[in-house]
Amino acid sequence: MAMPLLKVYADRLSQPSRALVIFCRVNRIDCEEVTVDLLKAQHLTSEFKKINPMGQVPAIVDGRFKLFESHAILRYLATVFPGVPDHWYPTDLFTRAKIESILDWHHSNLRRGAATFVLHTVLAPFFGLTPNPESAKEAEKLLVRSLKTIESEWLKGDAKFLHGNPQPSIADLSLVCEITQLELVGDERRDRILGPREKILAWMGNMKKATSPHFENAHEHMFKVKARLSSAAGVKTPSKL
Amino acid sequence: MAAMLKVYADRLPQPSRALIIFCRVNKLDFEEVTVNLGKGQHRTPEFKKINPMGQVPAIVDGRFRLFESHAILRYLATVFPGVPDHWYPADLFTRAKIESILDWHHSNLRRGAATFVLHTALAPSLGMTPNPKAAKEGENLLVRSLKTIESVWLKGDTKFLNGNPQPSIADLSLVCEIMQLELVGDERRDSILRPREKIGAWMENVKKATSPHFEEAHELIFKMKARFTSADHVKTVSKL
Numbered sequence: 001m002a003m004p005l006l007k008v009y010a011d012r013l014s015q016p017s018r019a020l021v022i023f024c025r026v027n028r029i030d031c032e033e034v035t036v037d038l039l040k041a042q043h044l045t046s047e048f049k050k051i052n053p054m055g056q057v058p059a060i061v062d063g064r065f066k067l068f069e070s071h072a073i074l075r076y077l078a079t080v081f082p083g084v085p086d087h088w089y090p091t092d093l094f095t096r097a098k099i100e101s102i103l104d105w106h107h108s109n110l111r112r113g114a115a116t117f118v119l120h121t122v123l124a125p126f127f128g129l130t131p132n133p134e135s136a137k138e139a140e141k142l143l144v145r146s147l148k149t150i151e152s153e154w155l156k157g158d159a160k161f162l163h164g165n166p167q168p169s170i171a172d173l174s175l176v177c178e179i180t181q182l183e184l185v186g187d188e189r190r191d192r193i194l195g196p197r198e199k200i201l202a203w204m205g206n207m208k209k210a211t212s213p214h215f216e217n218a219h220e221h222m223f224k225v226k227a228r229l230s231s232a233a234g235v236k237t238p239s240k241l
Numbered sequence: 242m243a244a245m246l247k248v249y250a251d252r253l254p255q256p257s258r259a260l261i262i263f264c265r266v267n268k269l270d271f272e273e274v275t276v277n278l279g280k281g282q283h284r285t286p287e288f289k290k291i292n293p294m295g296q297v298p299a300i301v302d303g304r305f306r307l308f309e310s311h312a313i314l315r316y317l318a319t320v321f322p323g324v325p326d327h328w329y330p331a332d333l334f335t336r337a338k339i340e341s342i343l344d345w346h347h348s349n350l351r352r353g354a355a356t357f358v359l360h361t362a363l364a365p366s367l368g369m370t371p372n373p374k375a376a377k378e379g380e381n382l383l384v385r386s387l388k389t390i391e392s393v394w395l396k397g398d399t400k401f402l403n404g405n406p407q408p409s410i411a412d413l414s415l416v417c418e419i420m421q422l423e424l425v426g427d428e429r430r431d432s433i434l435r436p437r438e439k440i441g442a443w444m445e446n447v448k449k450a451t452s453p454h455f456e457e458a459h460e461l462i463f464k465m466k467a468r469f470t471s472a473d474h475v476k477t478v479s480k481l
Contacts, residue, residue, distance in 0.1 A: 053392070054389070065334055065337075067341055069340070069341040069344035072340035073337075076333065076340070093319055097312055097313075097315065097316040100311065100315055104310075104311045104312050105308075107344065107347035108348070149294070152293070153293055
């Protein structure tokens with residue numbers, strides 16, 4: 001049988017990659033997932049730069065068509081595959097515009113806060129970077145502000161999904177996958193940040209339910225990395241005693 | 242008769258200008274409401290009712306409210322039937338490429354340029370302390386972003402991003418961001434932009450395609466630039 005036309009280049013350690021993989025599986029989109037291992041710097045190879053000159057995941061190749069940036073890819077797939085239910089990227093102009101505004105807001109707020117916080121708290125050494133505690137602190141503030149904004153702005157009352165939508169959109173998927181990355185900083189830090197955010201937690205539960213078992217499946221790799229990070233940290237502590 | 246569409250903007254920041262230019266070029270019936278950031282008008286409870294994020298631009302179209310400039314540009318390009326297709330093409334593939342530029346922009350060109358300009362020129366006017374380290378990091382990201390635009394989206398002798406023969410909302414948004422460099426003064430601006438020939442040519446194309454609205458929307462930036470320059474001059478004279 002012929003290989004699927006659509007190739008999805010992803011690393012499940014990366015939040016936007018997970019959102020895309022979950023989207024494809026939930027919607028039974030015929031695609032081949034090609035792993036680009038960030039920890040092994042596979043995103044920096046010249047082969048991969050031919051796929052995405054930015055050297056980032058996720059990226060797709062659909063026949064002759066190449067695309068990068070996870071939100072652009074999600075919009076494209078939601079539109080080009082006729083079987084994808086409308087709620088992911090509604091055709092209603094007003095509902096869609098509200099989703100666009102969340103997708104745009106995300107880059108400089110939740111993503112910037114969460115990704116920077118995780119990088120400078122645990123991930124930096126794996127990418128050959130020096131952790132910067134000041135950056136981690138600033139990022140945590142931005143992250144917490146962003147979570148509060150999501151609650152006050154888009155999860156009012158007993159909204160199941162962002163903006164009171166009864167079913168999830170690509171914005172819900174993208175933002176929730178960003179927040180799950182907090183697992184990597186360990187349970188204590190994660191709970192300190194997420195514990196007070198009841199609406200966020202309920203919403204994440206709704207997202208998981210709506211995309212189960214693909215949601216859990218896509219996060220397995222990240223939980224494995226979390227376990228490695230925890231045991232590495234555990235080995236260091238005894239030496240300090 | 243009052244226009245139904247209200248655009249809340251301050252012509253000092255880039256996303257507001259892109260939106261104003263778009264509305265004027267397309268002759269949209271709208272009312273521009275100035276929200277003066279320097280006077281803190283974006284933090285008033287009245288404005289928070291318009292946009293709870295307390296940022297510009299924001300629109301109110303009848304009962305419908307929207308913030309985030311890219312979301313607004315997409316919405317207006319779609320809801321007003323007179324807007325030519327090239328601004329936000331209906332073709333799935335052309336549109337997807339534009340979306341990817343609009344997305345990339347936030348964490349790259351915008352972050353670099355806005356941080357650099359803030360910590361080099363604007364911080365004092367907004368009651369903040371300039372951070373030279375942030376300015377340097379911003380500049381590095383800005384220069385990397387400009388090079389990326391040239392190598393990925395302005396290949397060959399293309400007039401607009403991704404080889405499009407006419408501008409899209411991505412061209413407008415990104416060029417307005419680069420125009421903000423006027424505020425750091427001619428010398429610094431030239432040190433960053435002079436090596437970037439394709440960027441220069443592309444900016445001219447966007448200006449030509451949206452003249453005279455482009456120039457008109459940028460008048461405030463040039464006034465502020467003149468004020469900064471004369472302030473520097475006064476400082477220099479005082480040091481003599």
